[in-house]
Amino acid sequence: MIATLTLRERRxxxxxxxxxxxxxxxxxALARQGPMAIHGAMALVLGLxxxxxxxxxxxxxxxxxxxxxxxxxxxxxxxxxxxxxxxxVIGMGVGxxxxxxxxxxxxxxxxxxxxxxxxxPVHTSGVIFGFGGNALIAxxxxxxxRTSRARLADSxxxxxxxxxxxxxxxxxxxxxxxxxxxxxxxxEPEWYADxxxxxxxxxxxxxxxxxxxxxxxxxxxxxxxxxMAFILVVAMLHIVNNLALPVSWTEAxxxxxxxxxxxxxxxxxxxxxxxxxxxTAGFLGMLYYFLPVRAQRPIWSYRLSILSxxxxxxxxxxxxxxxxxxxxLPYWVQTLGMTFxxxxxxxxxxxxxxxxxxxxxxxxxxxxxxxxxxxxxxxVFYGLSTFEGSFMAIRPVNSLSHYTDWTVGHVHxxxxxxxxxxxxxxxxxxxxxxxxxxxxxxxQAVEWHFWLAVxxxxxxxxxxxxxxxxxxxxxxxxxxxGSLSYSFIExxxxxxxxxxxxTLGGALFLAGLVICVLNCxxxxxxxxxxxxxxxRPLAAHPAE
Amino acid sequence: MTTDPKALPGAxxxxxxxxxxxxxxxxxxxxxxxxxxxxxxxxxxxxxxxxGLTFAYAVVAWILLPAWPLGxxxxxxxxxxxxxxxxxxxxxxxxxxxxxWLSRFDAPDFAALEQDADLMAAAMPAAHRLFxxxxxxxxxxxGGGGPGFPVLSDGYWLWGGAPADIAExxxxxxxxxxxxxxxxxxxxxxxxxxxxxTALAEYVAGLPGGxxxxxxxxxxxxxxxxxxxxxxxGEGGLLNGAPxxxxxxxxxxxxxxxxxxxxxxxxxxxxxxxxxxxSAAEINLLALHVARLSSGAEEAAP
Numbered sequence: 037m038i039a040t041l042t043l044r045e046r047r048x049x050x051x052x053x054x055x056x057x058x059x060x061x062x063x064x065a066l067a068r069q070g071p072m073a074i075h076g077a078m079a080l081v082l083g084l085x086x087x088x089x090x091x092x093x094x095x096x097x098x099x100x101x102x103x104x105x106x107x108x109x110x111x112x113x114x115x116x117x118x119x120x121x122x123x124x125v126i127g128m129g130v131g132x133x134x135x136x137x138x139x140x141x142x143x144x145x146x147x148x149x150x151x152x153x154x155x156x157p158v159h160t161s162g163v164i165f166g167f168g169g170n171a172l173i174a175x176x177x178x179x180x181x182r183t184s185r186a187r188l189a190d191s192x193x194x195x196x197x198x199x200x201x202x203x204x205x206x207x208x209x210x211x212x213x214x215x216x217x218x219x220x221x222x223x224e225p226e227w228y229a230d231x232x233x234x235x236x237x238x239x240x241x242x243x244x245x246x247x248x249x250x251x252x253x254x255x256x257x258x259x260x261x262x263x264m265a266f267i268l269v270v271a272m273l274h275i276v277n278n279l280a281l282p283v284s285w286t287e288a289x290x291x292x293x294x295x296x297x298x299x300x301x302x303x304x305x306x307x308x309x310x311x312x313x314x315x316t317a318g319f320l321g322m323l324y325y326f327l328p329v330r331a332q333r334p335i336w337s338y339r340l341s342i343l344s345x346x347x348x349x350x351x352x353x354x355x356x357x358x359x360x361x362x363x364x365l366p367y368w369v370q371t372l373g374m375t376f377x378x379x380x381x382x383x384x385x386x387x388x389x390x391x392x393x394x395x396x397x398x399x400x401x402x403x404x405x406x407x408x409x410x411x412x413x414x415x416v417f418y419g420l421s422t423f424e425g426s427f428m429a430i431r432p433v434n435s436l437s438h439y440t441d442w443t444v445g446h447v448h449x450x451x452x453x454x455x456x457x458x459x460x461x462x463x464x465x466x467x468x469x470x471x472x473x474x475x476x477x478x479x480q481a482v483e484w485h486f487w488l489a490v491x492x493x494x495x496x497x498x499x500x501x502x503x504x505x506x507x508x509x510x511x512x513x514x515x516x517x518g519s520l521s522y523s524f525i526e527x528x529x530x531x532x533x534x535x536x537x538x539t540l541g542g543a544l545f546l547a548g549l550v551i552c553v554l555n556c557x558x559x560x561x562x563x564x565x566x567x568x569x570x571x572r573p574l575a576a577h578p579a580e
Numbered sequence: 581m582t583t584d585p586k587a588l589p590g591a592x593x594x595x596x597x598x599x600x601x602x603x604x605x606x607x608x609x610x611x612x613x614x615x616x617x618x619x620x621x622x623x624x625x626x627x628x629x630x631x632g633l634t635f636a637y638a639v640v641a642w643i644l645l646p647a648w649p650l651g652x653x654x655x656x657x658x659x660x661x662x663x664x665x666x667x668x669x670x671x672x673x674x675x676x677x678x679x680x681w682l683s684r685f686d687a688p689d690f691a692a693l694e695q696d697a698d699l700m701a702a703a704m705p706a707a708h709r710l711f712x713x714x715x716x717x718x719x720x721x722x723g724g725g726g727p728g729f730p731v732l733s734d735g736y737w738l739w740g741g742a743p744a745d746i747a748e749x750x751x752x753x754x755x756x757x758x759x760x761x762x763x764x765x766x767x768x769x770x771x772x773x774x775x776x777x778t779a780l781a782e783y784v785a786g787l788p789g790g791x792x793x794x795x796x797x798x799x800x801x802x803x804x805x806x807x808x809x810x811x812x813x814g815e816g817g818l819l820n821g822a823p824x825x826x827x828x829x830x831x832x833x834x835x836x837x838x839x840x841x842x843x844x845x846x847x848x849x850x851x852x853x854x855x856x857x858x859s860a861a862e863i864n865l866l867a868l869h870v871a872r873l874s875s876g877a878e879e880a881a882p
Contacts, residue, residue, distance in 0.1 A: 382627060
C-alpha cells in the first residue's frame with residue numbers, strides 16, 4: 037500500500053489517519069459508554085494503527101515517478117478482494133450457525149450477543165455489504181480502469197473508500213452483537229455509521245466519475261453503466277431510508293423520520309432496490325466484464341445490453357411495494373408494485389440471455405474451465421431467480437409465499453446462485469492477474485469449489501422451496517367445518533427435515549468458500565512476474 | 581480522438597463496422613474496451629414479444645384493479661375491489677362455516693354437548709388446534725405440563741377439572757389482571773427459623789411416601805402453618821389453589837430442596853385470562869377439550 041504512494045500522498049494518508057483517530061477519540065469521549073463509545077474506540081485504534089503504518093514507513097520507500105501513471109493501480113483491488121473473502125467467511129459462517137440454530141434452538145448459548153436476533157443481521161450484512169460490497173468496490177476499480185484505458189484519478193481516495201467502507205462494516209457487525217440496531221432490515225446500523233457511509237460513498241462516486249472523465253475510449257462500456265447505477269442509487273436509497281433523528285448526539289439510538297405505512301414503504305423501496313442496485317446492477321457490471329474476458333468472446337448483443345440496462349433501472353424503482361402485499365399499504369400501490377415487477381422480467385432475462393448467448397463459440401471453455409463455469413451458472417441462476425421474483429410479486433402467488441421460507445429460498449437462489457457465483461468467477465480471473473501468474477496456485481481446487489458451491493446452492497434452495505410451500509399450504513388450510521387444519525406449531529415441526537437440509541447446503545457452500553480463501557492465499561503468496569504489456573492505460577502518452 | 585466509428589482504423593467507411601464474428605455471423609459495433617467487443621445483433625423477436633406480453637399484463641391489471649394515483653384519489657379499476665372488503669368477506673365466509681356448530685358452545689351445557697357425537701366430531705379437531713395455538717406453549721403439546729406449569733392430562737386439579745370449572749379458569753385466569761381472577765398465593769415463610777424450614781421441607785417431602793410423622797416437631801409446624809390451606813394431612817382438595825401434598829402432584833416439585841425454596845420465597849404462578857382473546861364459545865370448546873385430556877388418566881387413577 038505505502039510503497040505505491042508518492043511522498044505527498046503518504047502525507048495526505050497520514051493526515052487522514054490522524055483525523056480518523058481524532059474523530060474516534062471524540063466519539064468515544066462524548067458518548068462515554070455504549071456502542072457509540074466502543075465504535076469510537078475502534079476508529080481510534082484503526083486511525084492510530086494507520087498512523088504508525090504510514091508514519092513508520094513515510095521515507096522508507098523510493099519516491100514514485102511519473103512512470104507509475106503508465107500502469108493501472110491495482111493495489112486497492114487486491115485489498116478489496118482480501119476483505120471480501122474475510123467478510124465472506126464471517127458472514128457465511130454465521131449464516132450456517134444461525135441456520136443450525138433454527139434446527140437446534142437449544143444450542144443458543146446463554147449470552148445475549150449470541151442470540152439468533154443479534155447474529156442474523158451479522159449474517160445478512162456480512163454477506164451483502166462485507167462480501168458483496170467489497171467485491172463490487174474491488175472489481176469496479178479494476179473494470180473501470182481497463183474499460184476506460186485510464187488509471188484511477190488519484191491514489192489516496194481508493195484507500196479511503198476501502199478502509200472507510202470496512203470500518204462501516206465492522207461498526208455494523210459489532211453493533212448488532214451489542215444490540216445496537218435501528219430495526220430496519222438491511223439498514224440496521226445507527227445514524228453515525230450511516231453518516232460515515234455517506235462520506236465514504238460520495239468519495240467513491242467522485243473517484244468513479246473523475247476516472248471515467250479521463251477515459252481514453254470514446255464510449256462508456258456497459259459494465260460501467262451498471263457500476264455507476266449501483267453507486268448512485270445505493271447513495272440515494274441509503275440517505276432517504278436512513279433519515280433519522282438521534283436521541284442525542286452522544287448516543288447510538290435514533291428515531292426514523294418516517295412513520296407508519298410510509299416508513300414501511302420507504303423501507304421496502306430501499307430493501308428491494310438494495311437487491312436491485314447492489315445485488316443485481318453491480319454484479320451485472322461484473323458479469324459484463326469478466327464473462328467476455330474469460331470466454332474471449334464479444335458480448336452477443338449491444339442492443340440487448342441497452343434494453344436490459346434501462347429496463348432494470350427504470351422498472352426496479354417501482355417494484356418495492358410487492359414486499360407489502362395484503363398490508364395496510366393502499367391496494368393501488370400494491371398493484372403498481374406487482375405490475376412493474378412483472379414488466380421487469382424481460383429486461384432481467386435480456387441480461388441473462390445476453391450472457392448465455394455470449395458463450396456461443398466458447399462452450400468448450402465452459403466445459404473445461406471451472407472459472408467460466410462459475411459465471412455460466414451465475415447467469416443461469418440470475419435468470420431463474422428473476423423469474424421467480426416476478427412470479428412471487430404477483431399478489432395471489434404472494435399470498436401463498438409471503439412470510440414463508442420460500443422467500444428465504446428465493447433470496448438465496450439469487451445470492452448464492454447468482455451473486456456469489458459471479459464473484460467467485462471474477463476472483464478466480466482477477467487473483468492470478470493481480471499476482472502476475474497464469475492461473476491459480478491450485479487449479480484443481482477451483483473444480484472442488486465449483487461443485488461444492490453448486491451442490492450447496494441446490495440443496496439449500498430446493499429444501500427451502502419445499503419448506504416455504506409446505507408452510508404456506510399448512511397456514512391456509514381449513515377443514516370442512518371452517519376451522520384451521522393445522523396449528524402453527526405443527527407447521528414449525530414440519531420444517532425439521534428442511535431446516536436440517538438447508539444447514540447442510542449452507543455448510544457445503546461455506547466449505548467451498550474456505551477452499552477459495554486458501555487457494556487465493558496460496559496464489560497471492562506465490563506471486564509471479566508475468567506482466568501483460570497491453571494491460572496499460574492509453575492516456576499516458578508523454579506528448580499530450 | 582474521434583468518436584466516429586466510421587473514422588476508426590479498419591472500419592467500413594459506410595457502416596463503421598470493423599469485423600464479422602465468425603461464430604454468430606454478426607458484425608461488431610466497432611467499439612473495443614480493453615479487448616472486449618460487442619456484436620451488433622438485432623433484438624431477438626422473442627424478447628420483443630415477451631416484453632409486449634408483460635406490458636399487456638400490466639395494462640390489463642391497471643384497468644381491472646386499483647392502480648394509479650390521481651391527486652388525493654386513485655383509479656378504482658373495473659372490478660372495484662377494496663382489499664379491506666375482500667378480507668372481511670373471506671373472514672365472514674369462514675365464520676359462516678363455523679357458525680353452525682360453534683354457536684352451540686355459546687351456552688355451557690357441557691353434558692348435552694358431549695352427547696352429540698356429530699358435534700364433537702366437528703368441534704374436537706378445532707379444539708385441538710386452539711389448544712396447540714394458545715395453551716401448548718406453557719402446558720405442552722399434549723397437556724403434559726412443563727417446569728412451573730401444571731400437567732393437564734393427569735386428573736389432578738387445583739381449581740376443579742369439570743368443564744365448567746375449567747371454563748371459569750380460562751375466562752378469568754389465575755392471579756391474572758381480571759377483576760374476578762382466581763387468586764392463590766403460597767406465601768413466603770421466610771420469617772421461620774432456617775432450621776424449622778429445613779425440618780418442614782423434609783416433612784413435606786416425606787408426605788407422599790407416608791414417611792412423615794404428624795407427632796414430630798415438624799408435624800406440629802405443619803399443622804400450625806400449612807394445614808389451613810393444604811388440609812389436615814396435606815391432602816389438599818379445598819379448591820383454594822393449594823395442591824395436595826400427599827400425591828406428588830405439586831407443580832414445582834416436592835423434593836426437600838425445592839420445598840425449602842418454595843417455603844423461603846413463596847409461589848404465585850400466573851395463568852392469564854383468555855376472555856379478552858377468545859370468544860365464550862371458544863373457551864367452552866377448549867374447556868371440554870382440556871377436561872377430556874385427563875379422562876384416560878382418571879380411569880387409571882386408583
